Amino acid sequence: MSKRSGSLRVHALMLILGVLVACGQPQTPSTAPSATETEGTDPVPTFPPVEQGDGEYPIYRDPPVRLTAGRYDSALDSPAEHQAGEQAQEADASKSRFQGWVAGIYVAQFPDPKEVQLFPCEREDVEALGRPKDEDELRTSPFWFDPPSYLPPGTFDWTYPGGDACGSEPAFGIWREFLVDGGAEITIGRSWRRYFRGDFSEDRVQSGSINGLPAVIIPPFTAEGYGDSHIIVRDPSGGTIQVNGFQLPLSELQKIAEALVRDLT
Secondary structure (H helix, E strand, C coil), X not given: CCCCCCCCCCCCCHHHHCCCCCCCCCCCCCCCCXXXXXXXXXXXXXXXXXXXXXXXXXXXXXXXEECCCCCCCCHHHCHHHHHHHHHHHHHHHCCCECCEEECCEEEECCCXXXXXCCCCCCHHHEEEECCHHHHHHHCCCCCCCCCCCCCCCCEEEEECCEEEEECCCCCCEEEEEEEECCCXXXXXXXXXXXXXXXXXXXXXXEEEEECCXXXXXXXXXXXXXXXXXXXXXXXXXXXXXXXXXXXCCHHHHHHHHHHHHHHHC
């Protein structure tokens, strides 16, 4: 396997690390696709244009690939539910923030390298993968996974798989992004890491389990699914499985996580 070019901007599993999760600011409506009904067929979504920078990840599929039929009906279509979510998020921002171990996983906005190893190699040696031609190489990683056997109605594979690797070694983390016709977004990762980065209140971080495996569960700001939510499962092969949602109720995120764990075990 040849040494990969270091000139590519390292996406570095940013979504898996949780740096794009809510940090106490009001969420803006998703840029997920809208749908036009066509008689006798599934709705045909119109996706917003994506500006793709040179060498940047993720790389978006054009067009996105439909994975599940139909369209997801979100309770957040109601202006009242959206307003309630904004209020809940604003209230949460004033609460004490969480940092520590839960279910054998370290959760913090800024993980302490004295608590957990942040990378399996020197940070400057980490290289990003995410081009269409990289998929064969990503498949050699012990952390490779296919889309889960359950995804909400109207889910589209929006980006090419991405990952991080140390030089020419197999990737130590894989991530995939999905858009849901109806306003939701999903990012799923499987990684060597035993930590999850994000700014969460102590009230939101919970210990739980998925299919008998220890897990950290971080619900959205409302039961209807406003804002970000996360389920981080201890992978029996080492590392973590991370299922991240935006504008999805926790029950949907749990079904995705349960399906992925079943698929992998």
